[in-house]
Amino acid sequence: MGFLFTSCQEDDPKPQDDGSILIRSNVSGDVKLFDQYGEKSAQNDMRVTMDNHGKFFYGDTEKDGGYLVLNADYFPNYTILFEKQGYGTYKILNYSHEYNNGGEGHINEVPNLSEKSGTYSTSISANVSNDTVFFDLTAQLASGSGTRIIRFLFHTTPQISNEIFAYYTGQINIYSPTQTYYFTKIQLEGIGLKPNTKYYVQAYGDSYYSNSYMDTDGLHLPNLGIPTTGDTPTDSFIMP
Known part of the structure; x- marks a missing residue:
């Protein structure tokens, strides 16, 4: 498939060294996990899903609460889901993942998330x-x-x-x-x-x-x- 460009603007996808178009990059971020009483709990194994209208990209939190989603397409309107057994699903809406001079994207919001209530x-x-x-x-x-x-x-x-x-x-x-x-x-x-x-x-x-x-x-x-x-x-x- 060929690509047709009518102009070259600052926020257009940029060519890579091999002449192809850079259309995706990694996305990083952090969460903080707590039990239902607000005490810090294990930070690992929360699944982070970037939903591009049914096209999904995944990452999992490490023991420090950081996560990395690999090779997510550039897209201006992601829904980010945070899911872990025992926790209510949290969402960030309308996250824009845009070209950043070849660097990775970053989700600035660091949510504090608790386990579901047992009461x-x-x-x-x-x-x-x-x-x-x-x-x-x-x-x-x-x-x-x-x-x-x-x-x-x-x-x-x-x-x-x-x-x-x-x-x-x-x-x-x-x-x-x-x-x-x-x-x-x-x-x-x-x-x-x-x-x-x-x-x-x-x-x-x-x-x-x-x-x-x-x-x-x-x-x-x-x-x-x-x-x-x-x-x-x-x-x-x-x-x-």
């Missing part, structure tokens, strides 16, 4: 009193000595899940298997809930680093803890 909800009950909503929660707490974390998720449809939700709280510590939490109307309005609307609610364990990222369909929380059997319990309430 999950076993029951939840929502009750409204005046302008406050109370949530009575029972949970199976993860083993270990670190601080456990939960989040509450909300939706206007009963099809709520760890992947389908419209609103969410920040991370909240949980110290006991049975605990009551409450939010004022103002606090719930602050995360988007509307008055006189029916909402479904679930609670999930989360990790010190949530591995969260924004995709085209909204926020993803890949480290949420789910029951080993059965579904995450759901309740509903009318927002005051």
